[in-house]
Amino acid sequence: MAKSDTSKASALNEKEGIKAPDTLSSASAKAIKSKRQKQPSVPYLVKGITEGNITALSRAITLVESTNPKHSEKANKIVTSCLPHANKSIRVGITGVPGVGKSTFIEALGKYLTENTKKVAILAVDPSSSLSKGSILGDKTRMEDLVKIKNAFIRPSPSGDSLGGVARKTRETIILCEAAGFDTILIETVGVGQSETAVHSMVDFFLLLKLAGAGDELQGIKRGIIEMADAIVINKADGENVKAAKAAKLEFNRALHLYPEKPSGWTPKTALCSALQNEGISEIWEMITNYFTETKSSNYFEAHRTxxxxxxxxxxxxxxxxxxxxxxxxxxxxxxxxxxxxxxxxxxxxxxxxxxxxx
Missing domain, CATH: 1.10.287 (Helix Hairpins)
Known part of the structure; x- marks a missing residue:
């Protein structure tokens, strides 16, 4: 490949937020470039995905999200072919009202996981532009450190007009990411409408981020979301806010005891963290892994997936x-x-x- 061609391909990848894995041979890179101008075949994309090729994964997700009937047909074949390689990840849904610090928390958690040999895919459902209806790609801007990490993949998707702002094809995207070797899938909701209910139906663990002193600790309108939560984490528990955060944690802990027992047998937990200061992140992940250990030993995990x-x-x-x-x-x-x-x-x-x- 000529030097100028390499520069152009690199610039295009950087623009699209695509990082070519180190495992790609030069022959594979040339094949990708030669096929860039035309739509690659289903076997080609499936092979690329299962080999961990991020370019192939990104192109397949674009097909999945497309409303073009021809693209949908092709996407269905890709998803079906990837199914045998999927279902080997931990799926965590993360929600909270705008301003609670979801992106900062997800970046802190993602960095912690990648430092501990995990491959993390973040499916961030971005609020759509009111004019173009396209994703404003805010999460790639906010997670500027995580996007540079080799074992992290961030895919913002326009929320559009689908239910509660949840991207229409997030479920299929999960399967593709799993087939590409990502063992931890973090799904962020826009924190409005019924998006929490939809995300709850596609994850194993549902985490609710809250703020202390925001005035919504025990509002009835939040009851349904609190009932779905497997953990409530009080974020921004730092500086002068620590005392208020501890008080909020106590209130939520009391409230959780009023809810009926979960089918999983898991007792929802509360925790404090400061994503900005990177405090409490490892303890939260330990809590999540304890959940998986418990639900897998009781066979609830597989039954829930079914x-x-x-x-x-x-x-x-x-x-x-x-x-x-x-x-x-x-x-x-x-x-x-x-x-x-x-x-x-x-x-x-x-x-x-x-x-x-x-x-």
């Missing part, structure tokens, strides 16, 4: 039916007419829906 797969099946059917309905040519034209009739008071939403469904 239940999640059933849920994914039903969700996929619902998504496909919805997509097929709205993409039909006659529906596209008639839907606007029915909206106009509703606006003029000539029909009801129920009658309009019945008419469109009969089409």
């Amino acid at each position: 239940e999640q797969n059933k849920f994914w099946l039903l969700q996929t059917i619902e998504e496909r039916l919805k997509s097929n309905f709205y993409n039909k040519t006659e529906i596209k034209s008639e839907l606007q007419q029915q909206i106009e009739l509703i606006e003029s008071g000539k029909t009801t939403p129920f009658a309009a829906a019945e008419y469109l469904l009969r089409l």
Whole structure:
């Protein structure tokens, strides 16, 4: 490969946030460059993913996220081919309201894990731009240290208009990351709407980040999220905030005892940390590993994964039916007419829906 070509490929990889693994041979690098201009085949991408090729993984995820029917068909084949190599990771969901320090916490945890020989994939569901509907890629900016680490992979995805801001294809992306050899998957939610419920359905451990003195310690609106949590971590427990953080931890600890016992048999824990000061991170990971030890020994871990797969099946059917309905040519034209009739008071939403469904 000529020096100028190498520079161009390097610049393109840097722009896309792609890091070529050290294990790639020069022949593999040349093959990737030659195929960059055209869409690579399914076997080519699957082989690349299972060999830990980050470029192949990124391109496959792009296909998974695409709304193009041809891309979706190709993505389904890739995901199916990767399934035998998946399901060997720890999946952790991390949520919390904006400003709680999710990105700082995830970066601290990710750095700790990579320093301890873990391969970490962070699937950060980014808030979409209100104008372009694309991801604003904020997490790659905020996690500037982690993005440089070889064994870390950060994939921001535009939340778009999917349920609660959760990227539509996060579940399939998890499988691809696992097939690429990532043994720890961290999934960040945007912390709004029903995204927590969706993420809870695709992870093994659900961690809720909270702040002391934010006024939402025991609000009823947070009850559902607290009930889902396997651990509540009070972040920013440093400086003058330590006393308030300890008081908040005590309050949450009392509240957790009021909730019914979890099917896993696990008793939710509370903890303090300062992601900025890198304090309490190792203790939190020890808590998470204790959870896996307990749930695997009781066989709950595998049973829970099976239940999640059933849920994914039903969700996929619902998504496909919805997509097929709205993409039909006659529906596209008639839907606007029915909206106009509703606006003029000539029909009801129920009658309009019945008419469109009969089409």
